[in-house]
Amino acid sequence: MLTVEDHLEKILRGIGPLGAYDQPLVESLGLPLHEAFVSPSDLPLFDNSAMDGYAIRSEDLVGASREQPVVLPVVGEIAAGSGRPFAISAGTAVKIMTGAPIPRGADAVVPFEKTDRGNARVEIYEPAARGACIRPKGDDIKAGDTVLAEGTVLGPREIGLLASLGAPRAKARPRPRVVVISTGDELREPGTHLDFDSIHDGNSYMLAAAVRDAGAICYRVGAVDDSPRTFRKVLSEQLVRADLVVTSGGISKGDHDVVKETLSALGTVDFVEVAMQPGKPQGFGKVFDEQTPIITLPGNAVSAYVSFEVFVLPAIRRMMGRTPYRRPMVHAVLAADLTSTPGIRQYVRGVFEVTHRGAKVTPILGNGSHLIGSLAKANALIIVGEDQTALNMGDTVRTLVLDRPF
Numbered sequence: 001m002l003t004v005e006d007h008l009e010k011i012l013r014g015i016g017p018l019g020a021y022d023q024p025l026v027e028s029l030g031l032p033l034h035e036a037f038v039s040p041s042d043l044p045l046f047d048n049s050a051m052d053g054y055a056i057r058s059e060d061l062v063g064a065s066r067e068q069p070v071v072l073p074v075v076g077e078i079a080a081g082s083g084r085p086f087a088i089s090a091g092t093a094v095k096i097m098t099g100a101p102i103p104r105g106a107d108a109v110v111p112f113e114k115t116d117r118g119n120a121r122v123e124i125y126e127p128a129a130r131g132a133c134i135r136p137k138g139d140d141i142k143a144g145d146t147v148l149a150e151g152t153v154l155g156p157r158e159i160g161l162l163a164s165l166g167a168p169r170a171k172a173r174p175r176p177r178v179v180v181i182s183t184g185d186e187l188r189e190p191g192t193h194l195d196f197d198s199i200h201d202g203n204s205y206m207l208a209a210a211v212r213d214a215g216a217i218c219y220r221v222g223a224v225d226d227s228p229r230t231f232r233k234v235l236s237e238q239l240v241r242a243d244l245v246v247t248s249g250g251i252s253k254g255d256h257d258v259v260k261e262t263l264s265a266l267g268t269v270d271f272v273e274v275a276m277q278p279g280k281p282q283g284f285g286k287v288f289d290e291q292t293p294i295i296t297l298p299g300n301a302v303s304a305y306v307s308f309e310v311f312v313l314p315a316i317r318r319m320m321g322r323t324p325y326r327r328p329m330v331h332a333v334l335a336a337d338l339t340s341t342p343g344i345r346q347y348v349r350g351v352f353e354v355t356h357r358g359a360k361v362t363p364i365l366g367n368g369s370h371l372i373g374s375l376a377k378a379n380a381l382i383i384v385g386e387d388q389t390a391l392n393m394g395d396t397v398r399t400l401v402l403d404r405p406f
């Protein structure tokens with residue numbers, strides 16, 4: 001049997017990062033920037049008004065007060081984007097709106113609230129310091145500044161910054177396109193009729209959601225029956241849109257294990273047993289002329305989910321260039337005793353919470369690999385190491401806290 005580390009390493013060695021290219025800005029959400037972004041311009045690009053009011057020369061307002069206002073003729077109006085270049089001379093004012101460029105000659109803005117809001121002439125009740133209510137050019141960012149480091153994960157703020165600096169695209173590795181195929185004669189689409197021996201295809205939905213949650217694009221093919229011909233045909237048709245294929249089911253020791261049967265014949269996919277529970281049967285390789293990577297997951301729902309978390313999620317992150325590939329482990333205090341089989345790594349469903357006494361994780365009873373109900377109650381996986389056979393209440397344990405961005 002392989003260890004979890006062996007199998008993961010084999011997958012990560014076999015699946016490289018995708019090539020980076022320009023991505024439309026919003027599409028780049030969650031992707032790491034491939035190269036540092038150097039600002040092509042100052043921001044603000046020009047001195048502009050922080051307030052709606054009047055652009056003036058501060059020296060003209062010396063001594064202004066409510067009793068003795070300074071009265072200035074208003075020689076024009078500039079709104080943001082009004083396209084009017086402007087200059088003022090001594091003893092005049094220009095009405096100005098927030099964001100409009102400061103006219104040449106002006107060195108401060110007086111907000112409307114400190115005036116009588118006059119149109120032809122304005123009474124101003126207070127003096128203004130030089131630069132008051134002006135947002136200076138380059139105050140925020142200077143041309144040539146490195147504003148985003150290589151590898152920065154692009155979020156709404158970074159995307160807003162890139163757009164503000166005039167970049168219509170961001171250079172990043174694309175979201176991997178992941179095709180999800182579930183296999184089994186017994187599977188039916190949710191919403192359709194079940195026979196006495198059929199079940200709904202939960203896995204392809206679960207895995208598709210997990211793919212999307214990982215930041216990749218999912219093409220969910222749904223269930224394919226246990227005929228090798230059909231499986232082979234569906235798989236080959238899907239490769240045109242796949243950077244990675246993920247399958248569920250058909251890889252253990254049964255008579256109708258279609259994935260194993262079909263792909264073993266190719267010779268480029270290895271089916272192995274990994275010393276973990278759930279998720280013992282696993283497979284990885286490359287298929288057809290395209291040499292598209294494929295990760296084959298076991299069909300039991302919990303096994304498929306845990307295998308996705310342990311093997312597919314790091315692979316997707318590697319393709320996107322997103323580090324760390326693996327979810328960081330969190331230490332938590334175990335709230336009940338646990339036992340485990342020696343020699344295998346066990347991933348036990350648990351409920352993680354942070355209490356006033358610190359992080360705590362409570363195992364969920366029922367560790368059958370088919371118990372999706374108990375999986376859905378969990379928000380964490382407790383890791384019981386290969387060398388551990390028992391963990392006691394109060395022990396500090398390693399935990400994967402699911403659904404947390406990292």
Ligand SMILES: Nc1nc2c(c(=O)[nH]1)N[C@H]1C(S)=C(S)[C@@H](COP(=O)(O)OP(=O)(O)OC[C@H]3O[C@@H](n4cnc5c(N)ncnc54)[C@H](O)[C@@H]3O)O[C@H]1N2
Nearest residue numbers: 182184201202203204249250251252253280298299300303
């Ligand atoms: N003789 C042995 N039998 C089994 C072994 C073994 O070592 N020797 N391993 C067991 C373990 S562990 C696992 S895990 C499963 C994995 O089996 P497969 O990957 O071949 O999966 P299937 O046989 O196709 O299905 C297993 C189970 O899961 C249900 N299933 C499958 N697909 C879906 C789906 N899309 N949605 C919901 N449920 C699904 C399926 O109906 C079966 O109940 O093998 C054990 N057997």
Ligand code: MOO
Nearest residue numbers: 278279280303369
């Ligand atoms: O290893 Mo299987 O994944 O337990 O059910």
